Amino acid sequence: MKLFLSTDFEGTSGIVAWEQILEGQAEYAQGRQLLTAEVNAVIKGAQSGGATEFVVNDAHNAMRNLHPQDLAGRATLITGKHKPLYMMEGLDASFDGICFVSYHGSIGAEHAVLSHTYNPGAIWEVRINGTIVGESGLNALVAAHYGVPIIFVSGDDATAEEATFIAPKAEMVVVKHSIGRFAAANIHPEVACELLYAGAEQAARMIGQMHTPQFHLPAQIEVTFLVADMAEMALWIRGVERVSARTVKFSGENLLDLYRTFVTVVTLTRSLVDR
Numbered sequence: 001m002k003l004f005l006s007t008d009f010e011g012t013s014g015i016v017a018w019e020q021i022l023e024g025q026a027e028y029a030q031g032r033q034l035l036t037a038e039v040n041a042v043i044k045g046a047q048s049g050g051a052t053e054f055v056v057n058d059a060h061n062a063m064r065n066l067h068p069q070d071l072a073g074r075a076t077l078i079t080g081k082h083k084p085l086y087m088m089e090g091l092d093a094s095f096d097g098i099c100f101v102s103y104h105g106s107i108g109a110e111h112a113v114l115s116h117t118y119n120p121g122a123i124w125e126v127r128i129n130g131t132i133v134g135e136s137g138l139n140a141l142v143a144a145h146y147g148v149p150i151i152f153v154s155g156d157d158a159t160a161e162e163a164t165f166i167a168p169k170a171e172m173v174v175v176k177h178s179i180g181r182f183a184a185a186n187i188h189p190e191v192a193c194e195l196l197y198a199g200a201e202q203a204a205r206m207i208g209q210m211h212t213p214q215f216h217l218p219a220q221i222e223v224t225f226l227v228a229d230m231a232e233m234a235l236w237i238r239g240v241e242r243v244s245a246r247t248v249k250f251s252g253e254n255l256l257d258l259y260r261t262f263v264t265v266v267t268l269t270r271s272l273v274d275r
């Protein structure tokens with residue numbers, strides 16, 4: 001059984017501030033330790049449930065948060081940037097299941113620690129076929145394209161709630177309860193890792209009953225930006241249309257193409273972020 005892990009950082013127990021998860025910041029080393037322990041708990045749990053092969057895609061910020069020698073399960077680590085399939089780089093149809101580890105809530109969620117949707121400096125809201133989605137929903141486009149089920153999701157309570165849209169049968173492990181954007185009640189890391197281990201073990205055992213995410217075709221993505229200039233810039237990309245001052249849309253039958261267009265929109269509008 002071959003598993004793909006897309007690992008973010010904001011959804012790790014104990015993490016509530018950017019200073020803990022950005023390279024060069026004072027608390028980054030501590031954050032990294034917490035994240036690595038959680039990723040390894042998921043790998044070891046899945047191993048005990050029957051998984052034998054692991055590819056980990058480090059998907060947070062500079063994408064060099066995990067050290068290859070510290071990973072359990074002799075996992076292959078996809079690290080560094082830029083990667084054409086971003087948070088889903090490395091996935092293809094050869095995988096049996098996907099785990100979203102240390103994910104976080106979307107930018108508009110009511111209580112979601114460190115909430116954002118790809119780029120907090122540009123994106124205000126994203127909808128797929130009318131439903132507001134976070135990163136789990138967007139990344140599910142790639143999962144659906146390759147026909148691989150999302151079997152496990154971890155993060156705060158907002159993450160688990162949002163992921164039910166694309167993976168209702170996945171094992172959801174909540175490691176902290178968000179109080180606000182920069183506050184959470186964190187389960188002790190030791191306990192969090194026990195929960196992650198048990199959840200991943202169960203997910204691997206139940207993999208036969210998991211479904212690939214479903215999207216009605218043609219699927220439509222709507223992106224609302226913080227300012228109108230960003231929507232204007234997104235129109236440079238073929239197939240992107242204006243809906244209103246700050247909102248654009250694009251649609252199609254090929255979910256991988258849609259995800260690629262979204263990644264291009266994100267990358268392009270980064271150049272306009274001016275705090």
Ligand SMILES: [Zn+2]
Pocket residue numbers: 008009010059060061
């Ligand atoms: Zn992140």
